[in-house]
Amino acid sequence: MHDKSTVIIIGGGLAGLSAGVLLAEHRIPVLIIEAKSRLGGRASSFQDSKTGDIVDYGQHLMIGAYKETEQFLKKIGSFEWLDRQDRLRLDLAHPCMGVASVKCADLPAPFHLLTGLSGFHHLTWFDKFRMFCSGGVLYCLNPKIFPGIDYISVDTLLRRVSQSKNSRRFFWDILTLATLNEHPQRASAALFLKVIREAFLFDRARSQIWLPKTGLSELYTIPAENFIKDRGGQFLMKTRVDQLCFDESGIQFVETSHGRHFYSDFVISAVPARQLRGAISDEVAHRYFPTLDQFTSSAIIGIHLWWDRPVMKNRFVGLLESPIEWVFDKSQIYDPDLAQGSHLSLVISAANRFVSMSRQELTDMAVREIRRFFPLSRRVQLVRSLVIKNRRATFAQQTGTSRYRLDTETRFPNFLLAGDWTNTGLPATIESAVMSGHQAAKRLLIKVSNLR
Numbered sequence: 545m546h547d548k549s550t551v552i553i554i555g556g557g558l559a560g561l562s563a564g565v566l567l568a569e570h571r572i573p574v575l576i577i578e579a580k581s582r583l584g585g586r587a588s589s590f591q592d593s594k595t596g597d598i599v600d601y602g603q604h605l606m607i608g609a610y611k612e613t614e615q616f617l618k619k620i621g622s623f624e625w626l627d628r629q630d631r632l633r634l635d636l637a638h639p640c641m642g643v644a645s646v647k648c649a650d651l652p653a654p655f656h657l658l659t660g661l662s663g664f665h666h667l668t669w670f671d672k673f674r675m676f677c678s679g680g681v682l683y684c685l686n687p688k689i690f691p692g693i694d695y696i697s698v699d700t701l702l703r704r705v706s707q708s709k710n711s712r713r714f715f716w717d718i719l720t721l722a723t724l725n726e727h728p729q730r731a732s733a734a735l736f737l738k739v740i741r742e743a744f745l746f747d748r749a750r751s752q753i754w755l756p757k758t759g760l761s762e763l764y765t766i767p768a769e770n771f772i773k774d775r776g777g778q779f780l781m782k783t784r785v786d787q788l789c790f791d792e793s794g795i796q797f798v799e800t801s802h803g804r805h806f807y808s809d810f811v812i813s814a815v816p817a818r819q820l821r822g823a824i825s826d827e828v829a830h831r832y833f834p835t836l837d838q839f840t841s842s843a844i845i846g847i848h849l850w851w852d853r854p855v856m857k858n859r860f861v862g863l864l865e866s867p868i869e870w871v872f873d874k875s876q877i878y879d880p881d882l883a884q885g886s887h888l889s890l891v892i893s894a895a896n897r898f899v900s901m902s903r904q905e906l907t908d909m910a911v912r913e914i915r916r917f918f919p920l921s922r923r924v925q926l927v928r929s930l931v932i933k934n935r936r937a938t939f940a941q942q943t944g945t946s947r948y949r950l951d952t953e954t955r956f957p958n959f960l961l962a963g964d965w966t967n968t969g970l971p972a973t974i975e976s977a978v979m980s981g982h983q984a985a986k987r988l989l990i991k992v993s994n995l996r
């Protein structure tokens with residue numbers, strides 16, 4: 545009887561879809577309820593009406609350490625849509641000193657970094673030597689063994705391991721912003737260490753950068769939706785879950801914005817913490833989910849600029865000493881042979897202080913920065929611009945916030961949690977979302993098999 549039990553998954557972002565795919569693979573019927581008219585949540589794309597180009601709601605990249613994501617994309621058949629580096633290469637441009645590259649050789653980790661850093665001319669040999677030596681200390685500082693590290697900031701940690709002002713300014717700061725969407729003075733050192741350990745210290749393939757060769761919706765939402773539907777799963781779109789109703793034994797039903805009640809044996813919530821809090825009563829929240837009110841958000845702003853001719857030679861580059869951190873040349877990434885003009889996607893992370901700026905002000909700032917860094921752009925015409933403000937891009941991954949993150953299993957046996965903000969131990973990323981979805985689905989499979 546329980547074979548036929550429908551599982552309700554609330555939220556069709558990466559967490560909900562990865563849980564749905566794993567359950568569908570095991571022939572567990574799922575119903576995914578999604579508030580919007582499109583799946584994918586924060587990691588989805590749309591077609592720009594003026595240019596016809598595919599635009600991601602937020603520019604995303606992945607790294608070789610994203611093992612759960614790799615599994616998920618392989619299962620739905622879209623792993624090949626990633627452009628994967630053979631070895632780590634990172635170009636960082638300085639307005640006066642030009643572009644310096646971290647180009648790693650085919651050596652075992654962490655020695656690949658030694659060669660990678662050797663050509664990075666923004667830093668002195670002494671800075672690089674200290675960076676490499678700090679690897680040993682960072683290796684020993686496992687946040688699982690020293691949980692207090694979550695209470696110190698990345699900046700404090702880096703000073704304690706003798707990182708020079710220049711190595712922080714020209715390397716670590718941009719890395720922190722990119723991976724934690726938070727300034728080093730506020731970002732949690734525990735999450736930073738997790739990134740360093742996962743990506744750089746053990747296996748060189750883990751630090752390779754992966755870029756989607758297509759929009760995010762084509763990359764994974766459409767294939768995941770098809771995978772789930774082909775195995776009997778269903779989707780209810782444009783339907784917001786307004787209320788989760790619990791009694792002492794567990795979740796009783798889910799009430800939607802259309803006033804309908806849905807009953808099922810199990811419910812997985814795969815929505816951000818704020819939305820989950822909005823769907824449960826104060827009494828249940830205060831008694832069983834007291835940390836939900838503690839999360840705050842960090843913004844990311846994406847600025848898209850279309851030019852009539854190519855502007856940059858690299859496919860993506862980090863900008864130092866600039867309010868813009870990264871520039872991706874989407875034309876080169878999507879279809880280098882066809883690229884005539886240039887569609888640039890610019891990223892400002894930890895952007896709370898920029899969200900009050902108007903779209904025109906942000907565009908003017910972005911154009912100024914592009915002209916400052918890329919001489920080719922001084923002779924080309926801007927054709928179109930588009931600004932996307934993601935005010936709640938991720939939860940603010942500041943010092944001391946790990947304790948707010950909730951586990952997959954809750955006090956209620958038929959109610960599980962997923963989402964990038966749950967207690968995966970990872971920064972709020974694609975990998976955290978997919979890992980949380982997989983964890984929830986695996987817990988649920990055990991519960992279903994126990995019921996049989």
Ligand SMILES: Cc1cc2nc3c(=O)[nH]c(=O)nc-3n(C[C@H](O)[C@H](O)[C@H](O)COP(=O)(O)OP(=O)(O)OC[C@H]3O[C@@H](n4cnc5c(N)ncnc54)[C@H](O)[C@@H]3O)c2cc1C
Pocket residue numbers: 554555556557558559560577578579580583584585586587601602603604605606783784785786814815816819823844845846934936937938962963964965972973974975977
């Ligand atoms: C601009 C930007 C850039 C980023 N860059 C990167 C990057 O380069 N690399 C990386 O790894 N990560 C990046 N991230 C983070 C990554 O996108 C997220 O961690 C991931 O998408 C979170 O997935 P999720 O499923 O947990 O949540 P979401 O994507 O938020 O999905 C939740 C879903 O639930 C739905 N929902 C919400 N409330 C309800 C409700 N009441 N009823 C029904 N449905 C509901 C929402 O509509 C949404 O579809 C970026 C994020 C942003 C915003």
